[in-house]
Amino acid sequence: xxxxxxxxxxxxxxxxxxxxxxxxxxxxxxxxxxxxxxxxxxxxxxxxxxxxxxxxxxxxxxxxxxxxxxxxxxxxxxxxxxxxxxxxxxxxxxxxxxxxxxxxxxxxxxxxxxxxxxxxxxxxxxxxxxxxxxxxxxxxxxxxxxxxxxxxxxxxxxxxxxxxxxxxxxxxxxxxxxxxxxxxxxxxxxxxxxxxxxxxxxxxxxxxxxxxxxxxxxxxxxxxxxxxxxxxx
Amino acid sequence: xxxxxxxxxxxxxxxxxxxxxxxxxxxxxxxxxxxxxxxxxxxxxxxxxxxxxxxxxxxxxxxxxxxxxxxxxxxxxxxxxxxxxxxxxxxxxxxxxxxxxxxxxxxxxxxxxxxxxxxxxxxxxxxxxxxxxxxx
Ligand SMILES: [Zn+2]
Numbered sequence: 001x002x003x004x005x006x007x008x009x010x011x012x013x014x015x016x017x018x019x020x021x022x023x024x025x026x027x028x029x030x031x032x033x034x035x036x037x038x039x040x041x042x043x044x045x046x047x048x049x050x051x052x053x054x055x056x057x058x059x060x061x062x063x064x065x066x067x068x069x070x071x072x073x074x075x076x077x078x079x080x081x082x083x084x085x086x087x088x089x090x091x092x093x094x095x096x097x098x099x100x101x102x103x104x105x106x107x108x109x110x111x112x113x114x115x116x117x118x119x120x121x122x123x124x125x126x127x128x129x130x131x132x133x134x135x136x137x138x139x140x141x142x143x144x145x146x147x148x149x150x151x152x153x154x155x156x157x158x159x160x161x162x163x164x165x166x167x168x169x170x171x172x173x174x175x176x177x178x179x180x181x182x183x184x185x186x187x188x189x190x191x192x193x194x195x196x197x198x199x200x201x202x203x204x205x206x207x208x209x210x211x212x213x214x215x216x217x218x219x220x221x222x223x224x225x226x227x228x229x230x231x232x233x
Numbered sequence: 234x235x236x237x238x239x240x241x242x243x244x245x246x247x248x249x250x251x252x253x254x255x256x257x258x259x260x261x262x263x264x265x266x267x268x269x270x271x272x273x274x275x276x277x278x279x280x281x282x283x284x285x286x287x288x289x290x291x292x293x294x295x296x297x298x299x300x301x302x303x304x305x306x307x308x309x310x311x312x313x314x315x316x317x318x319x320x321x322x323x324x325x326x327x328x329x330x331x332x333x334x335x336x337x338x339x340x341x342x343x344x345x346x347x348x349x350x351x352x353x354x355x356x357x358x359x360x361x362x363x364x365x366x367x368x369x
Contacts, residue, residue, distance in 0.1 A: 005260050005345040008250060014243050014264070014339050098235050129235035131271040132339060154319045158271040161321075161333070190320045193329035 018133055022101040025136030032114045035219040036121065038135050040159065041143035042152070043125030046169040048077045049202035050143070050211075051120055055084040057212050058118060067120040068107050070099045077122065087111065098129035101136055117219060127156040138222055139215075145170040146179035150187055157191040165196045167211065172201040236276040240284035243341065247290045250344055259290035261345040267300045267338035268318060274299065293345075302336030 013019055029036050041047050051067060058065045066087045069078045078090035089107045091099060104121060113119070121137060123130045142163035144152040147170055153160045160166065166188050174181065181199075188197055198214060200207035243264070251259055266272055274297055285291045302315040306323035312334055313324050322329045 005347045006254070006257075008254055008344045008346065010250060010341055010343055012246065012341050014239060014246065014341055016246065017242060096235075096238065098238070100238070128271050132235065132239070157318045158269045161269055161337075187319075189329065190322075191318070193321055193331045195331075 015132060015134075018101050021105065022134035022136040025101060025105060026138065029113070029119070029136060029138065030222065032116075033223045034113050034116050034119050035139065035215070035222055036119045036135070036137040037139045037141060037215070038121045038123060038130075038137035039141050039143060040123045040127065040130045040163070041125060041145075041169075042127050042148060045125070045143045045145045045148065046202060047122055047125070047143055048080060050167070050169055050200060051122055052081055052084055053202040053205075053208060054120070054212070054215070055081065055086045057208065058215070059085060061212070061216075063117040064115055065118045065120070066111060066116050067122060068104060069122040070103075070124045072097075072124065081122075093124060097124055097126055098133050099123050099135060100133050104135050118215065127152070127159045131159040131162050139218055140164050141167055143167045143169050144184075146174040146184075147177050150180050150184040153184075153187040153191045160188065160191045160195075163192060163195060165198065165214065166192070168197065168199045170201060170203070171199050171206055172204040236272055237280040237284065239272055239339070240277060240280035243281065244284045244288055244290055246341055247293075247344055248288050251289050251346055254346060255348075257289070257346045257348045259293040259344055260347045261294040261296060262290070263296045263298065263342040263344075265298050265300055265338040265340045265342050267336040268302050269333070269336045270339040272339055298342075300335055300338050303334045304330045305332040305334050306330050307332070 039047050039051065055065050055067065067081055068089050068091055069081060070091045070093055071077055072093055072095060075090045078088050082088040091103050091107050093099065099121065121135055140163050142160055144166065146168060168184065185197060188195065196214070198207060198211050200211050247259055247262055251257060266274060277297070278295055281295050285293065302318055303312050304315055304321060305312050306326060306328055307330070308326050308328045309323060315321065316324065321331060
């Protein structure tokens with residue numbers, strides 16, 4: 001009877017190992033009061049510029065911030081970000097097109113997370129691969145720049161569907177590249193009804209206060225409600 | 234191509250399951266891919282072969298079922314299949330909906346295991362089948 005195949009019904013997520021680690025990390029971040037923001041976009045969206053400005057403003061406001069930057073080969077982005085004064089680490093993926101939870105965890109070693117309010121994760125620049133990998137973040141941000149055109153959300157509904165917020169970047173160039181704002185908003189809402197959309201320019205500063213406000217509100221919501229429920233129990 | 238990472242996770246999961254259940258050879262695995270899961274079917278098939286090399290799941294058939302997107306409309310109180318994943322709204326009343334009930338799957342459904350015949354080394358598949366018949 002040995003050659004009658006045995007069938008194991010498993011119904012398990014293929015990325016179970018990553019998901020479980022990410023869940024543990026998320027609980028730990030919540031316990032320590034860290035808001036973890038995963039930034040996902042195509043290359044050239046201006047993720048690093050936005051992050052640079054964000055770190056700067058948050059530091060000025062007295063928050064402690066840190067960032068880990070996924071990069072295929074170089075450490076240019078990390079070096080640029082470190083100029084803000086925030087602790088920055090680079091995750092070199094050597095060709096791997098996305099970050100996984102264990103890579104992030106490994107690069108947090110030695111940091112006192114309980115002293116950090118915001119941890120930013122700059123994912124590898126692409127709009128497909130990072131979608132399936134939970135990094136333990138509490139906020140996933142999909143970025144698209146006005147220079148990329150209005151159709152990005154329609155081309156990548158899978159990724160936009162996992163976003164908690166969409167940030168349009170480089171709005172200072174909107175006019176020059178004839179960016180159709182209405183159509184972009186329409187497309188975002190078509191693939192992700194109800195998602196908040198923010199419009200920013202890291203260069204001119206337009207929309208940055210709203211973005212910072214959004215982050216602060218998120219931080220407050222996560223950790224104050226957490227503390228409240230901890231007190232109750 | 235993150236399908237290679239996905240394939241490695243899949244092979245690891247499958248080989249672990251096999252050894253937990255008495256070992257043997259994995260002859261087939263059934264996988265469900267949601268249309269929104271961001272994993273490309275052909276790429277996964279290709280990468281699976283690479284990732285499974287030298288494991289007990291090396292020659293397994295990878296059977297992939299693609300799962301369409303289904304959304305729930307709170308207005309119609311009903312679940313609908315979405316034909317167009319560029320427009321998340323109710324196909325009946327048009328109300329936008331972000332309530333996705335199916336279509337994000339990236340899961341291993343089942344594994345078919347066959348006990349290894351101790352007397353027979355890895356040969357071509359037909360040979361091993363006839364041999365097994367002789368032995369039974
Ligand atoms: Zn409806």
